[in-house]
Amino acid sequence: MPELPEVETIRRTLEPLVVNQKITAVEILDRACVGFPDPQSFQQRLACQRVAGLERRGKYLIWELTRQPQPSGLVLVVHLRMTGRLVYKRADDPPDRYRRLVLRLENGDLVEYADLRRFGRLWLLSNDQEYAAAIKETASSSLETIGDGGPKGLWGLGPEPLAEGFSASYLQARCAGRRATIKSLLLDQEQIAGVGSIYADEALFRAGIHPARPAGTLDESEIGRLVDSLKAVLAEAIAHRGTTFSDYRDGRGQRGAFYDRLSVYGREGKPCPRCGSIISRGRAGGRSYRFCPQCQK
Numbered sequence: 059m060p061e062l063p064e065v066e067t068i069r070r071t072l073e074p075l076v077v078n079q080k081i082t083a084v085e086i087l088d089r090a091c092v093g094f095p096d097p098q099s100f101q102q103r104l105a106c107q108r109v110a111g112l113e114r115r116g117k118y119l120i121w122e123l124t125r126q127p128q129p130s131g132l133v134l135v136v137h138l139r140m141t142g143r144l145v146y147k148r149a150d151d152p153p154d155r156y157r158r159l160v161l162r163l164e165n166g167d168l169v170e171y172a173d174l175r176r177f178g179r180l181w182l183l184s185n186d187q188e189y190a191a192a193i194k195e196t197a198s199s200s201l202e203t204i205g206d207g208g209p210k211g212l213w214g215l216g217p218e219p220l221a222e223g224f225s226a227s228y229l230q231a232r233c234a235g236r237r238a239t240i241k242s243l244l245l246d247q248e249q250i251a252g253v254g255s256i257y258a259d260e261a262l263f264r265a266g267i268h269p270a271r272p273a274g275t276l277d278e279s280e281i282g283r284l285v286d287s288l289k290a291v292l293a294e295a296i297a298h299r300g301t302t303f304s305d306y307r308d309g310r311g312q313r314g315a316f317y318d319r320l321s322v323y324g325r326e327g328k329p330c331p332r333c334g335s336i337i338s339r340g341r342a343g344g345r346s347y348r349f350c351p352q353c354q355k
């Protein structure tokens with residue numbers, strides 16, 4: 059599943075290609091990928107919008123739209139979930155086998171949304187505060203009508219781990235008294251935005267912390283190491299344009315190069331890069347994790 063570094067890489071590769079371009083037409087090949095509103099309204103409202111900016115929040119990609127000269131007040135929110143891809147293509151490039159939706163651009167090129175497993179969603183939302191609040195209120199009671207809880211997940215996100223707001227004192231406050239494992243806390247999007255299993259496992263390895271430790275048992279120095287490790291591994295992964303196991307591609311259809319730099323994730327049965335012990339796999343709190351039994355306590 060694409061995590062923060064992969065979505066950030068997609069954002070960086072797409073941004074120079076789509077910002078200031080007008081979306082001339084929207085083709086929906088699979089109605090299930092449109093989370094909100096209904097596919098027909100989605101198509102009509104998105105056509106003729108100009109891309110004003112491309113942002114990221116957690117694992118969400120946020121297209122800021124304008125209908126010059128007035129701001130349109132609309133944003134296109136994309137969550138790739140397991141196998142979604144958003145790739146910029148020429149009109150005559152071969153379509154992805156799992157193409158679900160196409161944004162045609164005024165220069166003749168297109169952005170293709172493809173998704174093998176079909177868990178990804180696109181929402182066209184008003185960025186008006188009142189409307190956002192209304193969506194938030196209805197989110198828990200009618201997930202189906204507003205689109206699979208995607209907007210709900212977006213509104214409830216915790217701080218960005220690479221921002222200053224994510225600090226040792228912040229994490230310490232979140233860990234205090236918690237019996238849930240530190241791994242599950244790292245994956246909780248309401249506590250920290252954008253971290254998934256790959257980078258949680260890698261950060262815990264670098265910090266020398268066992269993933270199944272109850273969060274409340276971490277001391278101050280461990281929490282400091284964990285915050286530093288998480289920021290470092292995310293920044294390195296972005297610099298290497300993300301991790302590709304099979305499905306993830308950047309905004310130009312290229313694979314990420316961080317795979318070769320993983321220490322524990324996907325390396326069960328292989329030697330620990332630090333001590334040579336065999337990397338193991340465990341399970342706690344409904345989450346599996348990979349770790350070095352020697353290096354992580």
Ligand SMILES: [Zn+2]
Nearest residue numbers: 330333350353
């Ligand atoms: Zn080790």
